Amino acid sequence: xxxxxxxSQKAPxxxxxxxxxxxxxxxxxxxxxxxxxxxxxxxxxxxxxxxxVWRYPHLLPQQFGLRFWNQTLSRDDVWxxxxxxxxxxxxxxxxxxxxxxxxxxxxxxxxxxxxxxxFLSFLAAxxxxxxxxxxxxxxxxxxxxxxxxxxxxALIQLVNILMFMIWIPVAAFQAIDxxxxxxxxxxGAGPLRVFWSITLPxxxxxxxxxxxxxxxxxxxxxxxxWLIGAPEIRTxxxxxxxxxxxxxxxxxxxxxxxxxxVPSAIALIxxxxxxxxxxxxxxFGG
Amino acid sequence: xxxxxxxxxxKIFQGGTTAVDDLSLEVSDGExxxxxxxxxxxxxTLLRMVGGFERPTQGKIxxxxxxxxxxxxERRPTAMVFQSHALWSHMxxxxxxxxxxxxxxxxxxxxxxxxxxxxxxxxxxxxxxxMIHQLSGGxxxxxxxxxxLVLEPKILLLDEPFASLDQHLRERLRxxxxxxxxxxxxxxxxxxxxxxxxxxxxxxxxxxxxxxTEQIGRPDAVYRKPLTPFVAGFIGTMNLVExxxxxxxxxxxxxxxxxxxADGPATLAVRPEALDLIAAEPGQAQVHRITDFGxxxxxxxxxxxxxxxxSMATQPNAxxxxxxxxxxxxxxxxYRESREIYRDVHD
Numbered sequence: 001x002x003x004x005x006x007x008s009q010k011a012p013x014x015x016x017x018x019x020x021x022x023x024x025x026x027x028x029x030x031x032x033x034x035x036x037x038x039x040x041x042x043x044x045x046x047x048x049x050x051x052x053v054w055r056y057p058h059l060l061p062q063q064f065g066l067r068f069w070n071q072t073l074s075r076d077d078v079w080x081x082x083x084x085x086x087x088x089x090x091x092x093x094x095x096x097x098x099x100x101x102x103x104x105x106x107x108x109x110x111x112x113x114x115x116x117x118x119f120l121s122f123l124a125a126x127x128x129x130x131x132x133x134x135x136x137x138x139x140x141x142x143x144x145x146x147x148x149x150x151x152x153x154a155l156i157q158l159v160n161i162l163m164f165m166i167w168i169p170v171a172a173f174q175a176i177d178x179x180x181x182x183x184x185x186x187x188g189a190g191p192l193r194v195f196w197s198i199t200l201p202x203x204x205x206x207x208x209x210x211x212x213x214x215x216x217x218x219x220x221x222x223x224x225x226w227l228i229g230a231p232e233i234r235t236x237x238x239x240x241x242x243x244x245x246x247x248x249x250x251x252x253x254x255x256x257x258x259x260x261x262v263p264s265a266i267a268l269i270x271x272x273x274x275x276x277x278x279x280x281x282x283x284f285g286g
Numbered sequence: 287x288x289x290x291x292x293x294x295x296x297k298i299f300q301g302g303t304t305a306v307d308d309l310s311l312e313v314s315d316g317e318x319x320x321x322x323x324x325x326x327x328x329x330x331t332l333l334r335m336v337g338g339f340e341r342p343t344q345g346k347i348x349x350x351x352x353x354x355x356x357x358x359x360e361r362r363p364t365a366m367v368f369q370s371h372a373l374w375s376h377m378x379x380x381x382x383x384x385x386x387x388x389x390x391x392x393x394x395x396x397x398x399x400x401x402x403x404x405x406x407x408x409x410x411x412x413x414x415x416x417m418i419h420q421l422s423g424g425x426x427x428x429x430x431x432x433x434x435l436v437l438e439p440k441i442l443l444l445d446e447p448f449a450s451l452d453q454h455l456r457e458r459l460r461x462x463x464x465x466x467x468x469x470x471x472x473x474x475x476x477x478x479x480x481x482x483x484x485x486x487x488x489x490x491x492x493x494x495x496x497x498x499t500e501q502i503g504r505p506d507a508v509y510r511k512p513l514t515p516f517v518a519g520f521i522g523t524m525n526l527v528e529x530x531x532x533x534x535x536x537x538x539x540x541x542x543x544x545x546x547x548a549d550g551p552a553t554l555a556v557r558p559e560a561l562d563l564i565a566a567e568p569g570q571a572q573v574h575r576i577t578d579f580g581x582x583x584x585x586x587x588x589x590x591x592x593x594x595x596x597s598m599a600t601q602p603n604a605x606x607x608x609x610x611x612x613x614x615x616x617x618x619x620x621y622r623e624s625r626e627i628y629r630d631v632h633d
Contacts, residue, residue, distance in 0.1 A: 177370060177372060179368045179369075179370050179372035180372045180373075180374060182337075182339055182359070182366075182368070182372065183366070183368060183372035183373075183374075183430075183433070184374070184385070185338075185339075185358070185359040185360050186337060186359050186360070186364070186365060186366050186434075187360075187365065187385055187386030187389065187433065187434075187437060188360045188386050188389040188390060188437070189360055189385075189389055190358075190360055193389070197385070198374055201374075201376040202374075202375070202376060204376075
């Protein structure tokens, strides 16, 4: 009896191990392909940024140096664009937080007429070809004298991140056990105190994840910034595209591109250190 | 301390579901009353109405004669221990317990003294700096209890607090909670669907069904003198046999029990421990299975129509499966139309 049980148990375990090995191999292969697809272009850009001479048919640059870094960083328009991008991203994310966080709480905890329709409407900006939407908005902005202004670009970028700033916090608020809030009421906290001391701290990791995602998205956004902001408002990515398109020397664009990695790298390090991947997963319903 | 009075309270949810139906109850000072019933019987809704998390559709709730029916939860002199513990995972143990005291604006030194005192009482002295995820399920439940007790509430509300714990821990914690409740003489309303919990902890048990009380009484009375077949079947193990009373005897598939009641349909209720067996061939029933628990055995019996009964035997090995037996009830209750019509207790 014992022997039969042992044999019948071994078979599924060994077959499970085989499946896992197969899955691991497939996973490793996929990871390698994805890594190559992501890393190789980045590596090429980084090599260009630090190369002074790189001619065909050489596989690697013939001469490395910081000449183009010095030249790029000595340009006023680069620093202006960097400052503008940081200001713009901060303002857009702050305004989005003020509007979207209370709205998210309402979506997650209240029942009102048209709730589901309104909630789905935040997908609209991402459900249709974006450029068509941008052109339509640009036509409206033209009449409102918002073209080429800081607030014009801020508004268009706000539209871009509404979905993240509504959907992710809604998921965060919905994931909180209502009993926790009731327990706080039970020991004497009013509704505002409950929100401040219990709900918000519980949802904070996921909300910070949404803020970071929105900040990085806004920082790198080009379509809206170019269509609404040009020619007066030039964010760093718009300037980079200009360098790539108009400059004969590839290195200017490459240097600016590497510079643009900095904010997302900081955001990612911050996210890994303080939030953890589960907050992102929770935000997307995981 | 405090007296809780629930007067003709009903709760009808949106959609028309009646969770609690015209229920009245008084819990005396220092008494522990268990609300016992199956899922959907309205016991948790009633507890939540006392805590202020649900508003009664009708009726009034009083604590020490003060009407609290329309008071917000934060204004009520009640404290609830939730089934899911509902501890705040972003705070450590000390902050969880101290939160309510801080809201009351107590000085830091007094808060520290009170929190440390209550943590010691629940057996968690020195655990203040631990985060919630570093605690076991039992320890988390103690923190939840400490968080409620530190506020010295007039009424303690326990909503299936041990449901998520394993059997061994559940038994230990319920003894500890009962000890603390009796030491503090705190008026307590306790929701459970576990009859063992209710029988071992309660001063009185309220058996609920479909939002109404089926029976209110001391645990021994509810166990020994169930007023309805529902209570008889819900508390402990009970043999409930539907049959007919004809010419002074209850009959069903070979059983015949003389009864001094009028003819008509009836339900016979006999506890396994009150059902003696006498070997007989062919007998009124056949032994189907014998389960030996060491201290006693449970004999599963089968009537000729397939109805199953249980009998508790002190010497189960004297019987064997397939053997015929006659049934001799030492104590029985007879119900008709869900009401008791006859009770006979020989011993």
